[in-house]
Amino acid sequence: MPQPGDRDPRNDDALVRALNSGDTSAFDSLYYRYRDWAARLAIRFTGNRDDALDVLQETFAYFFRKFPGFVLTARLTTFLYPVVKNLSIAHRRKRERLGTDRSIVDPVAMPETSGTAQRDELLTILGGLPEPQREVLLMRFVDDMSLLEIAEALGIPEGTVKSRIHNAIASLRADPRVKDYFWG
Amino acid sequence: MTRTDPPSPFDEQLPEEIRRALASLDGPGPQVPPEIDTTILCEAKAGFLRRRRFWLATRFGGGIAAAAAVVLIALHLFMPTGGSNHSAVATNHRLTLTEAADINHDGRVDILDAYILAQKISRHEPLDPAWDLNGDGVVDQKDVDLIAGIAVQASEPEATR
Numbered sequence: 001m002p003q004p005g006d007r008d009p010r011n012d013d014a015l016v017r018a019l020n021s022g023d024t025s026a027f028d029s030l031y032y033r034y035r036d037w038a039a040r041l042a043i044r045f046t047g048n049r050d051d052a053l054d055v056l057q058e059t060f061a062y063f064f065r066k067f068p069g070f071v072l073t074a075r076l077t078t079f080l081y082p083v084v085k086n087l088s089i090a091h092r093r094k095r096e097r098l099g100t101d102r103s104i105v106d107p108v109a110m111p112e113t114s115g116t117a118q119r120d121e122l123l124t125i126l127g128g129l130p131e132p133q134r135e136v137l138l139m140r141f142v143d144d145m146s147l148l149e150i151a152e153a154l155g156i157p158e159g160t161v162k163s164r165i166h167n168a169i170a171s172l173r174a175d176p177r178v179k180d181y182f183w184g
Numbered sequence: 185m186t187r188t189d190p191p192s193p194f195d196e197q198l199p200e201e202i203r204r205a206l207a208s209l210d211g212p213g214p215q216v217p218p219e220i221d222t223t224i225l226c227e228a229k230a231g232f233l234r235r236r237r238f239w240l241a242t243r244f245g246g247g248i249a250a251a252a253a254v255v256l257i258a259l260h261l262f263m264p265t266g267g268s269n270h271s272a273v274a275t276n277h278r279l280t281l282t283e284a285a286d287i288n289h290d291g292r293v294d295i296l297d298a299y300i301l302a303q304k305i306s307r308h309e310p311l312d313p314a315w316d317l318n319g320d321g322v323v324d325q326k327d328v329d330l331i332a333g334i335a336v337q338a339s340e341p342e343a344t345r
Contacts, residue, residue, distance in 0.1 A: 022236060022303075024229045031225060040213030049214045056216065057224055064228035068239045122205040134209075141198050142207045169196050181199040 008033075016072045031060060034076060037143070038084055044138065045088030051095070055087045062087075074152055077145060081153035125178055133168035136161055240302065241295040241332070284314050285331045298331040 008029035010018065018026040038059055042052035062083055072079075126134065139145045139153070151158040172178045198206070287297040301315060302325070311323040317330045 019232075024232060027225055027228050027232070031221070031228075035216060035221070036213055039216055040210050043214055044210050052214050053216065053220060057220060060224050061227060065231060065235075067232055068236050119205060119208075122202065123209065126202070126206055126209060137198075137206060138209065141203050142210060165196055169198065172198075172202065178202070181201050 012076050013072055016070060020068045020070065022068075027064060030076070034080060035060075037077065038080060041081065041084045041143075042088050045085055046091050048091075048095070051088070051091040055084060055091060058087050059083050075145075075149055077143065078149045078153045081139075081143075081145075082155070121177055122181075125172070125175060129168055129171065133164045133171070136164045137168050140165055237296060237299050240299050281317060281330075281334060284317055285334050287315065287331070293331060294335045295332060298328050298335060301331060302328045 008015070008026075010026075010029065012030070012033075015026040015030050019030070035056070039052055039056050042055040042059070043049065046052050046055060059080060063080065126137075129137070136150055136154075139150045140147070145153065147158050147161050150161045154161070173182050282293050285293045285297055287300045290296075301323075303309075304311060305324060305328065313323070315323045315327055317327045320326065
Protein backbone atom coordinates (compact mmCIF):
# COMPACT_ATOMS: atom_id res chain seq x y z
CA MET A 1 0.00 0.00 0.00
CA PRO A 2 1.60 3.31 -1.04
CA GLN A 3 2.47 5.63 1.81
CA PRO A 4 2.94 9.40 1.90
CA GLY A 5 6.71 8.98 1.69
CA ASP A 6 6.36 7.20 -1.65
CA ARG A 7 4.08 9.83 -3.16
CA ASP A 8 5.93 12.92 -1.96
CA PRO A 9 8.21 14.09 -4.76
CA ARG A 10 10.31 16.28 -2.43
CA ASN A 11 13.76 15.07 -1.52
CA ASP A 12 14.87 14.82 2.11
CA ASP A 13 16.45 18.26 2.07
CA ALA A 14 13.20 19.86 0.91
CA LEU A 15 11.20 17.93 3.49
CA VAL A 16 13.50 19.05 6.29
CA ARG A 17 13.20 22.65 5.15
CA ALA A 18 9.43 22.34 4.96
CA LEU A 19 9.30 20.91 8.46
CA ASN A 20 11.44 23.70 9.86
CA SER A 21 9.02 26.13 8.25
CA GLY A 22 6.09 24.52 10.03
CA ASP A 23 4.74 22.09 7.41
CA THR A 24 3.96 19.13 9.66
CA SER A 25 2.84 16.97 6.71
CA ALA A 26 6.54 16.55 6.02
CA PHE A 27 6.71 14.42 9.17
CA ASP A 28 4.54 11.80 7.48
CA SER A 29 6.64 11.76 4.33
CA LEU A 30 9.95 11.44 6.15
CA TYR A 31 8.60 8.80 8.52
CA TYR A 32 7.13 6.51 5.87
CA ARG A 33 10.15 6.95 3.64
CA TYR A 34 12.47 5.51 6.29
CA ARG A 35 10.17 3.49 8.53
CA ASP A 36 10.72 0.07 6.99
CA TRP A 37 14.46 0.54 6.69
CA ALA A 38 14.70 1.58 10.34
CA ALA A 39 12.49 -1.33 11.42
CA ARG A 40 14.62 -3.81 9.49
CA LEU A 41 17.78 -2.31 10.98
CA ALA A 42 16.30 -2.51 14.46
CA ILE A 43 15.52 -6.20 14.00
CA ARG A 44 19.07 -6.70 12.74
CA PHE A 45 20.46 -5.47 16.06
CA THR A 46 17.80 -6.52 18.55
CA GLY A 47 16.80 -9.88 17.07
CA ASN A 48 13.42 -9.31 18.67
CA ARG A 49 10.24 -7.93 17.07
CA ASP A 50 8.88 -6.16 20.13
CA ASP A 51 12.18 -4.51 20.89
CA ALA A 52 12.54 -3.52 17.24
CA LEU A 53 9.19 -1.74 17.31
CA ASP A 54 10.16 0.05 20.54
CA VAL A 55 13.43 1.10 18.93
CA LEU A 56 11.52 2.34 15.90
CA GLN A 57 9.33 4.58 18.08
CA GLU A 58 12.27 5.86 20.11
CA THR A 59 14.32 6.55 17.00
CA PHE A 60 11.70 8.71 15.36
CA ALA A 61 10.78 10.40 18.64
CA TYR A 62 14.46 11.35 18.99
CA PHE A 63 14.70 12.50 15.38
CA PHE A 64 11.51 14.56 15.37
CA ARG A 65 12.52 16.28 18.62
CA LYS A 66 15.31 17.89 16.59
CA PHE A 67 12.73 20.06 14.82
CA PRO A 68 12.48 22.95 14.33
CA GLY A 69 16.10 23.77 13.72
CA PHE A 70 17.42 20.46 12.39
CA VAL A 71 20.03 20.81 9.63
CA LEU A 72 20.52 17.89 7.26
CA THR A 73 24.24 17.56 6.52
CA ALA A 74 24.28 14.01 5.13
CA ARG A 75 21.86 11.35 3.98
CA LEU A 76 19.21 10.66 6.57
CA THR A 77 20.27 7.01 6.79
CA THR A 78 23.71 8.21 7.90
CA PHE A 79 22.08 10.19 10.71
CA LEU A 80 19.57 7.53 11.75
CA TYR A 81 21.87 4.50 11.61
CA PRO A 82 23.78 5.13 14.87
CA VAL A 83 20.55 6.15 16.59
CA VAL A 84 18.87 2.85 15.72
CA LYS A 85 22.00 0.89 16.53
CA ASN A 86 22.61 2.47 19.94
CA LEU A 87 18.97 2.20 20.99
CA SER A 88 18.93 -1.43 19.87
CA ILE A 89 22.07 -2.24 21.83
CA ALA A 90 20.53 -0.62 24.91
CA HIS A 91 17.45 -2.80 24.52
CA ARG A 92 19.57 -5.94 24.12
CA ARG A 93 21.56 -5.11 27.23
CA LYS A 94 18.35 -4.59 29.16
CA ARG A 95 17.13 -8.00 28.04
CA GLU A 96 20.42 -9.57 29.08
CA ARG A 97 20.20 -7.96 32.51
CA LEU A 98 16.66 -9.24 32.90
CA GLY A 99 17.83 -12.66 31.72
CA THR A 100 15.33 -12.79 28.88
CA ASP A 101 17.86 -12.79 26.05
CA ARG A 102 18.40 -16.35 24.87
CA SER A 103 21.97 -15.89 23.87
CA ILE A 104 24.18 -13.05 22.84
CA VAL A 105 25.78 -15.24 20.21
CA ASP A 106 22.49 -15.85 18.45
CA PRO A 107 22.95 -14.36 15.00
CA VAL A 108 20.72 -11.36 14.59
CA ALA A 109 17.61 -12.13 12.56
CA MET A 110 19.15 -15.34 11.24
CA PRO A 111 16.37 -17.23 9.50
CA GLU A 112 16.00 -20.72 10.85
CA THR A 113 16.02 -22.33 7.44
CA SER A 114 16.28 -20.97 3.97
CA GLY A 115 14.90 -23.95 2.17
CA THR A 116 18.19 -25.18 0.74
CA ALA A 117 21.17 -26.72 2.44
CA GLN A 118 23.49 -24.63 0.30
CA ARG A 119 21.86 -21.38 1.34
CA ASP A 120 21.83 -22.47 4.99
CA GLU A 121 25.54 -23.11 4.79
CA LEU A 122 26.11 -19.69 3.25
CA LEU A 123 24.08 -18.06 5.99
CA THR A 124 26.12 -19.86 8.63
CA ILE A 125 29.37 -18.72 7.04
CA LEU A 126 28.20 -15.10 6.78
CA GLY A 127 26.90 -15.23 10.33
CA GLY A 128 30.31 -16.44 11.44
CA LEU A 129 32.16 -13.41 10.11
CA PRO A 130 33.45 -11.03 12.81
CA GLU A 131 30.64 -8.65 13.68
CA PRO A 132 32.43 -5.46 12.51
CA GLN A 133 33.02 -7.06 9.09
CA ARG A 134 29.49 -8.42 8.81
CA GLU A 135 28.10 -5.03 9.79
CA VAL A 136 29.91 -3.10 7.05
CA LEU A 137 29.03 -5.78 4.49
CA LEU A 138 25.36 -5.34 5.38
CA MET A 139 25.62 -1.56 5.25
CA ARG A 140 27.40 -1.65 1.89
CA PHE A 141 25.57 -4.40 0.03
CA VAL A 142 22.14 -4.44 1.68
CA ASP A 143 21.59 -0.87 2.91
CA ASP A 144 23.39 0.44 -0.19
CA MET A 145 25.39 3.01 1.76
CA SER A 146 28.52 4.57 0.32
CA LEU A 147 31.89 4.10 1.99
CA LEU A 148 31.78 7.66 3.28
CA GLU A 149 28.26 7.21 4.65
CA ILE A 150 29.31 4.01 6.42
CA ALA A 151 32.34 5.76 7.89
CA GLU A 152 30.24 8.67 9.13
CA ALA A 153 27.51 6.44 10.53
CA LEU A 154 29.99 4.29 12.43
CA GLY A 155 32.34 7.11 13.37
CA ILE A 156 35.38 5.38 11.86
CA PRO A 157 37.81 6.37 9.08
CA GLU A 158 36.87 5.50 5.52
CA GLY A 159 40.07 3.49 5.26
CA THR A 160 38.89 1.29 8.09
CA VAL A 161 35.62 0.67 6.26
CA LYS A 162 37.52 -0.37 3.14
CA SER A 163 39.76 -2.66 5.19
CA ARG A 164 36.84 -4.38 6.88
CA ILE A 165 35.04 -4.96 3.58
CA HIS A 166 38.23 -6.14 1.93
CA ASN A 167 39.04 -8.53 4.79
CA ALA A 168 35.49 -9.89 4.87
CA ILE A 169 35.47 -10.60 1.15
CA ALA A 170 38.98 -12.06 1.37
CA SER A 171 37.77 -14.46 4.10
CA LEU A 172 34.84 -15.52 1.96
CA ARG A 173 37.04 -16.05 -1.12
CA ALA A 174 39.42 -18.17 0.92
CA ASP A 175 36.64 -20.34 2.37
CA PRO A 176 36.46 -23.55 0.30
CA ARG A 177 32.69 -23.69 0.86
CA VAL A 178 32.17 -20.23 -0.63
CA LYS A 179 34.97 -19.58 -3.09
CA ASP A 180 33.08 -21.16 -5.98
CA TYR A 181 30.52 -18.35 -5.78
CA PHE A 182 33.31 -15.95 -6.74
CA TRP A 183 34.50 -18.01 -9.67
CA GLY A 184 31.03 -18.48 -11.18
CA MET B 185 56.13 -0.81 8.36
CA THR B 186 54.55 -1.40 5.01
CA ARG B 187 50.83 -1.96 4.84
CA THR B 188 49.07 -3.39 1.85
CA ASP B 189 46.06 -1.22 1.07
CA PRO B 190 42.93 -2.59 -0.49
CA PRO B 191 42.75 -2.24 -4.30
CA SER B 192 42.04 1.24 -5.53
CA PRO B 193 39.67 2.54 -6.82
CA PHE B 194 37.58 0.62 -4.30
CA ASP B 195 35.35 -1.66 -6.31
CA GLU B 196 35.04 -4.78 -4.22
CA GLN B 197 31.85 -6.54 -5.21
CA LEU B 198 29.97 -9.56 -3.95
CA PRO B 199 28.52 -12.28 -6.14
CA GLU B 200 24.76 -11.95 -6.37
CA GLU B 201 24.09 -15.20 -4.50
CA ILE B 202 26.14 -14.04 -1.55
CA ARG B 203 24.51 -10.63 -1.67
CA ARG B 204 21.06 -12.27 -1.52
CA ALA B 205 22.16 -14.47 1.38
CA LEU B 206 23.45 -11.39 3.15
CA ALA B 207 20.11 -9.63 2.66
CA SER B 208 18.29 -12.63 4.08
CA LEU B 209 20.29 -12.27 7.30
CA ASP B 210 18.02 -9.35 8.04
CA GLY B 211 14.82 -11.07 7.17
CA PRO B 212 11.79 -9.13 5.91
CA GLY B 213 11.63 -6.78 8.88
CA PRO B 214 8.73 -6.50 11.33
CA GLN B 215 5.30 -5.47 10.13
CA VAL B 216 4.65 -2.11 11.77
CA PRO B 217 1.09 -1.89 13.14
CA PRO B 218 -0.85 1.22 12.02
CA GLU B 219 -1.39 2.27 15.63
CA ILE B 220 2.36 2.62 16.06
CA ASP B 221 2.52 4.81 12.95
CA THR B 222 -0.27 6.97 14.36
CA THR B 223 1.32 7.24 17.81
CA ILE B 224 4.71 8.23 16.42
CA LEU B 225 3.29 10.88 14.09
CA CYS B 226 0.83 12.37 16.60
CA GLU B 227 3.47 12.69 19.28
CA ALA B 228 5.88 14.19 16.79
CA LYS B 229 3.42 16.86 15.67
CA ALA B 230 2.27 17.76 19.18
CA GLY B 231 5.83 18.13 20.43
CA PHE B 232 6.82 20.08 17.34
CA LEU B 233 4.09 22.71 17.86
CA ARG B 234 5.15 23.17 21.49
CA ARG B 235 8.80 23.56 20.54
CA ARG B 236 8.12 25.82 17.58
CA ARG B 237 6.51 28.41 19.83
CA PHE B 238 9.67 28.50 21.94
CA TRP B 239 11.89 28.47 18.84
CA LEU B 240 10.06 31.43 17.36
CA ALA B 241 10.35 33.25 20.69
CA THR B 242 14.12 32.82 20.69
CA ARG B 243 14.26 33.99 17.08
CA PHE B 244 12.44 37.12 18.12
CA GLY B 245 15.17 37.74 20.66
CA GLY B 246 17.05 39.81 18.14
CA GLY B 247 14.03 42.05 17.61
CA ILE B 248 13.15 42.48 21.26
CA ALA B 249 15.65 45.28 21.75
CA ALA B 250 14.22 47.11 18.74
CA ALA B 251 10.67 46.41 19.89
CA ALA B 252 11.44 47.71 23.37
CA ALA B 253 12.85 50.88 21.84
CA VAL B 254 9.66 51.35 19.81
CA VAL B 255 7.56 50.92 22.93
CA LEU B 256 9.64 53.45 24.82
CA ILE B 257 9.38 55.97 21.97
CA ALA B 258 5.61 55.44 21.76
CA LEU B 259 5.28 55.94 25.50
CA HIS B 260 7.44 59.06 25.33
CA LEU B 261 5.21 60.59 22.63
CA PHE B 262 2.17 60.16 24.83
CA MET B 263 3.79 61.41 28.01
CA PRO B 264 2.89 64.99 29.03
CA THR B 265 5.71 67.28 30.18
CA GLY B 266 5.83 67.99 33.93
CA GLY B 267 5.59 64.36 34.81
CA SER B 268 2.87 64.35 37.53
CA ASN B 269 0.52 62.26 35.38
CA HIS B 270 3.45 60.56 33.78
CA SER B 271 2.88 57.08 35.02
CA ALA B 272 -0.94 57.29 34.75
CA VAL B 273 -0.87 58.27 31.08
CA ALA B 274 1.84 55.77 30.33
CA THR B 275 -0.20 53.08 32.05
CA ASN B 276 -3.32 54.04 30.10
CA HIS B 277 -1.39 53.92 26.85
CA ARG B 278 0.06 50.55 27.76
CA LEU B 279 -3.41 49.19 28.44
CA THR B 280 -4.56 50.30 25.02
CA LEU B 281 -1.56 48.67 23.39
CA THR B 282 -2.05 45.61 25.56
CA GLU B 283 -5.63 45.14 24.49
CA ALA B 284 -4.71 45.39 20.83
CA ALA B 285 -1.70 43.11 21.28
CA ASP B 286 -3.77 40.40 22.98
CA ILE B 287 -4.27 38.64 19.65
CA ASN B 288 -5.87 35.50 21.06
CA HIS B 289 -7.98 37.41 23.64
CA ASP B 290 -6.87 35.34 26.57
CA GLY B 291 -6.45 38.36 28.80
CA ARG B 292 -2.69 38.64 28.58
CA VAL B 293 0.01 39.54 26.11
CA ASP B 294 2.63 36.87 25.75
CA ILE B 295 4.89 35.38 23.14
CA LEU B 296 2.01 33.23 21.91
CA ASP B 297 0.26 36.37 20.65
CA ALA B 298 3.39 37.27 18.69
CA TYR B 299 3.54 33.75 17.26
CA ILE B 300 -0.13 33.76 16.27
CA LEU B 301 0.19 37.11 14.47
CA ALA B 302 3.37 35.92 12.74
CA GLN B 303 1.51 32.82 11.54
CA LYS B 304 -1.40 34.90 10.24
CA ILE B 305 0.97 37.17 8.35
CA SER B 306 2.98 34.31 6.85
CA ARG B 307 -0.20 32.51 5.75
CA HIS B 308 -1.68 35.69 4.23
CA GLU B 309 -4.76 35.46 6.41
CA PRO B 310 -7.10 38.47 6.87
CA LEU B 311 -5.50 40.90 9.30
CA ASP B 312 -7.36 43.13 11.76
CA PRO B 313 -6.29 46.77 11.30
CA ALA B 314 -6.23 47.03 15.12
CA TRP B 315 -3.10 44.87 14.97
CA ASP B 316 -1.21 47.76 13.35
CA LEU B 317 0.30 48.48 16.74
CA ASN B 318 3.03 50.84 15.61
CA GLY B 319 0.62 52.87 13.49
CA ASP B 320 2.59 52.71 10.26
CA GLY B 321 -0.45 51.65 8.26
CA VAL B 322 0.65 48.05 7.78
CA VAL B 323 0.28 44.92 9.90
CA ASP B 324 3.68 43.28 9.53
CA GLN B 325 6.71 41.83 11.30
CA LYS B 326 7.32 45.15 13.08
CA ASP B 327 4.01 44.71 14.87
CA VAL B 328 4.99 41.14 15.75
CA ASP B 329 8.24 42.45 17.24
CA LEU B 330 6.30 45.07 19.18
CA ILE B 331 4.09 42.39 20.73
CA ALA B 332 7.23 40.43 21.65
CA GLY B 333 8.59 43.54 23.35
CA ILE B 334 5.38 44.05 25.31
CA ALA B 335 5.39 40.40 26.31
CA VAL B 336 8.91 40.79 27.66
CA GLN B 337 7.94 43.93 29.61
CA ALA B 338 4.83 42.26 30.96
CA SER B 339 6.85 39.34 32.23
CA GLU B 340 9.33 41.54 34.11
CA PRO B 341 8.65 42.19 37.79
CA GLU B 342 7.12 45.62 38.52
CA ALA B 343 9.67 48.33 39.38
CA THR B 344 9.65 49.58 42.91
CA ARG B 345 8.17 53.00 43.28
